[in-house]
Structures are given as structure tokens and as C-alpha cells.
Amino acid sequence: MDPKNDRFSFRCICRTGMECGSFFADRVMIGARCCGSVVRLPDKDGESARRLSFERETSRLKLILAEPRDWKLLLPMFAGKENHHYEISAPEDKKTLIRSLKQCQFPRGFKKSFSLRFRAVLKETAETIGTVSLTTEPLFLTGVIGFMFHHPFWGRGFGTEAVTEIMKFGFEEMNFHRMEAACDDQNEVCIRLLRRVGFEDEGCIRHWVYHPERGWVNRTLFGKLNPAQI
Numbered sequence: 001m002d003p004k005n006d007r008f009s010f011r012c013i014c015r016t017g018m019e020c021g022s023f024f025a026d027r028v029m030i031g032a033r034c035c036g037s038v039v040r041l042p043d044k045d046g047e048s049a050r051r052l053s054f055e056r057e058t059s060r061l062k063l064i065l066a067e068p069r070d071w072k073l074l075l076p077m078f079a080g081k082e083n084h085h086y087e088i089s090a091p092e093d094k095k096t097l098i099r100s101l102k103q104c105q106f107p108r109g110f111k112k113s114f115s116l117r118f119r120a121v122l123k124e125t126a127e128t129i130g131t132v133s134l135t136t137e138p139l140f141l142t143g144v145i146g147f148m149f150h151h152p153f154w155g156r157g158f159g160t161e162a163v164t165e166i167m168k169f170g171f172e173e174m175n176f177h178r179m180e181a182a183c184d185d186q187n188e189v190c191i192r193l194l195r196r197v198g199f200e201d202e203g204c205i206r207h208w209v210y211h212p213e214r215g216w217v218n219r220t221l222f223g224k225l226n227p228a229q230i
């Protein structure tokens, strides 16, 4: 195939006619040369792109994109020392939390940071009990997942439920080719969770970082390829 002639045409949501390499058919793209929207391209030549859909839910949880105004709902978790035992970053305060929520806000923050953050909301009580973040790169081929649940809600299957759903979102809605996760090799609960939801071990970075209290931290890496693309 001649890569120069391997073109794919589509209409953006702003109705501008666009062209790109056919490798990007059915993938996510920022319409940088038209309206700047983040769109999912059609899978067939000549068809229209569409907006992404972020509405996700499981039997017990709603997963909602977090906004800067949600900081009060999230602060108890991000400021909680118990939740940071295996983290490299220190617990957050109001200022740093609002800043990081702005960086993940869709679409403005996302277009610079390539990061989204979902809040996990308990359907029964409407409490925010955790977050799952998803970070990609400019070609939208890979998604890196991270998560934190507030400690009073641990051990009830909520983490597994939310991460499973965001992996579905990553593979089905973002159409990532690959998803990744990583954690401290001492974080056994997290490692079991990642294996349970289908991630495979991809090795360990020894002495990844030096932590003042924990000493040298090893980082275990996990990956999963999109089952629809292999």
C-alpha cells in the first residue's frame, strides 16, 4: 500500500470535510484543522465523526466526569493519608486538587493534559467514593488508568466494578489499542485488582523511585491489548 495515497475522508461535527490516513479511521482525534473538537472518526470513508459519550454506569455506581466544582466531594479522599500509603505523591490540599481537576476538565483541560478523571458515585446514597483517571497521548492509541477509592469503602468490590467499566470505556468508546496501569509492587490489593479485571503483568521497574519513608520503590507494570484489535 502506498501510504501517501492511503487517505480517509470524513466530515467533522462542525461539518468541515477532513482527510487523514486510514489508520486513524474509527479512532479519536482532535479536529485541530477545523473546530478543535475531540471526536470519534467514522469507520467508513465519507461518513461523519461524532462526539464522545462519557456516560457510564454499573449496577451500583455512576461514573461521572469530575469538574473543578466537585473539589469538596473529592477532598476527603485526596487529602486522606490512609489512601496514600502506596502513592508517590503526597495527599492533596484544596488548591492542588482544584488545579488538577481543571487540568482534566473536558474538553479544555483534556486537550492539553490528555487526562480525564471520573468520579465514582454510589447510586444508593449519591456519595462520591472514588476516582478513576485515564490518560492518553496525542494519537489516542494508548490509555493509562489510575484509581483511588476512599478507605471506608474498600473491600466491597467498588474498585473492581469501576475499573472494569472504565476499561470498557477505554476500549469501546476511546477505541484505544492498548491500556496500561502500574503500581508499587507492595500494593497487593491493587495488583490483585488489576489481574482480576484482565490486565497482564508486563514486568517490574526496580528501584523506580526513592521514597523518604519507604526507601526504594519497585513499580509493577500491567498492560492489556484491545481484544477487538488483536
Ligand SMILES: CC(C)(COP(=O)(O)OP(=O)(O)OC[C@H]1O[C@@H](n2cnc3c(N)ncnc32)[C@H](O)[C@@H]1OP(=O)(O)O)[C@@H](O)C(=O)NCCC(=O)NCCS
Pocket (backbone or CB within 6 Å): 083, 084, 085, 086, 146, 147, 148, 149, 150, 153, 154, 155, 156, 157, 158, 159, 160, 161, 182, 183, 187, 188, 189, 190, 192, 193
Ligand atoms: C486499590 C483500591 C482501589 C482497591 O479498591 P477496593 O474498592 O477496595 O477494591 P475491591 O473491593 O474491588 O477489591 C478489594 C478486595 O475486596 C474483595 N471484595 C469484597 N467484597 C466484594 C464484592 N462485593 N465484590 C467484589 N469483590 C469484593 C475483592 O475480592 C478483593 O479481594 P482481594 O484483595 O483478596 O483480591 C483501594 O484499596 C485504594 O484506593 N487504595 C489506595 C490507592 C491505590 O492504591 N490506588 C492504586 C494505585 S494504581
